[in-house]
Amino acid sequence: MALVISWSTIVTLRVVSSAFLGLGLVLTIFRLAYRIWLRRFWLEDAWAGVAFLFGIATLTSCWTYVEAAGEEEIISFWVYSFTFLSLVWAVRLSILFSIVRIVYETQHLRRLILGLAGLFLGLWAGVVAQKAWGFGHNTSWYQTTGKVHAFLTQPMVAFELMSDCLSDTILIVLPLRLLWSFKLPKRQKRMIFAIFSSSIVVTIISIFRGFCETAKYTSVLGPVTDFETALSLLICNLLVVVTFLYRIFGFASADDSVSSDDDDYTTRTTTGGVFTSVDLGNGESGGGEQRHSGIQSMYIARRETR
Known part of the structure; x- marks a missing residue:
């Protein structure tokens, strides 16, 4: 039985997901301003800034696609397809480099992070290239009745899912493994574990999106993609925003082992x-x-x- 939802429901879901994405954009602005104010702007913040730019393009193209028709609709679909994808990968790179901030740096760790960053960039380029080829080599979908949409082949979906699961698994396992042996305050350690583990939610949504792509559930695919994008950007900023609130509400003072002048737990x-x-x-x-x-x-x- 096909999974179909009405157009009004699609619009409602996209309004909700756009609100979450808007919140993610606002938190990114706060995060960048806060890090610049502390004079601790680094690579993970730069990648968050890249994700912010892709977020604006994603939000704009999403609603242009919903409202447009003809050539403008096709262009919006192209832009949305690559900007949401790029946002998700920019978030992953931001999270990857944030690991260096919260664990003791060694040359081995630096080489590991740089190697994984190269792997992420390669997977990102591979997914973009296959999607560009899949959309461009056969443009018959331009004449689709109703809203235009191009589906990926099953091998392409499998490669994208493999890339998503591999990268998200690394982002979950690596920090948990590195932080496990460190003597951090229990409350702080639980907070960091919870933030990094939240990537599991994005992985689950990514898997469901791949299922919808394979089954050609067009009506569901759009809102699912929107929520994946919005949650990715929210998770990107959790470590900075939550640790800021952690100190503002006085939890840091309850940890005897935290120095009073340590105003940013995410700082290496x-x-x-x-x-x-x-x-x-x-x-x-x-x-x-x-x-x-x-x-x-x-x-x-x-x-x-x-």
């Missing part, structure tokens, strides 16, 4: 692998200073200010 604390700590229990001048490599609960001076 050093680049050289050496921390300077002070032993407050030692009254002798200079006797309490020691150098060590690892995460410390109290640290001074040598914090990175990107």
Whole structure:
């Protein structure tokens, strides 16, 4: 039995998803302004900015596609098909680079992150290339009755699903594995685990979108894609926004191991692998200073200010 929903329901769902996407855009603006104000704007923030630009293009082309007809409708479909896809991959790269912020950096970790970033860029390019070829080599869908829509072949859908599942699995497993052995406050660790694990929701929606693509459920495919895009952008900003609220509402003060001057949990604390700590229990001048490599609960001076 075909899964079909009415046009009015489609429009309603797209209004709701557009509201979520709009919220994601607002949070991205806050996130970028906040990071610039802290002077800690880095690669994950730059990728969030890229996702923001794709988000604006996605929102615009979505409603142009809904309201337009003829050539304008076809152009809107092309733009929407690639901007939502690019937004999702830009979000993944932002989340990937944010891992460096919250775990102790080593050369091994840096090489790992750069290698995975290269993998993500390759998968992104592969999905874009196959979709461009699939839409462009046969333009008979331009004459589709009703709203124009081009479907991918099953091998293309399989490749896109493989890329989505592989990248999302990496983004879930990698930070959880790296953070598991670190001595972070329990409340902070639970918060970070929950934020990174939220990518599972996007993965589930992506799998359902692939099912709708294969089954050619056109009426359902649009709203599902909209929600995947909106949730991706919201998840992209969760780590910065939630940690900001975490401190604003005073939860940070309940963690004895968090220094009062640490105003951003997402900030990587050093680049050289050496921390300077002070032993407050030692009254002798200079006797309490020691150098060590690892995460410390109290640290001074040598914090990175990107």
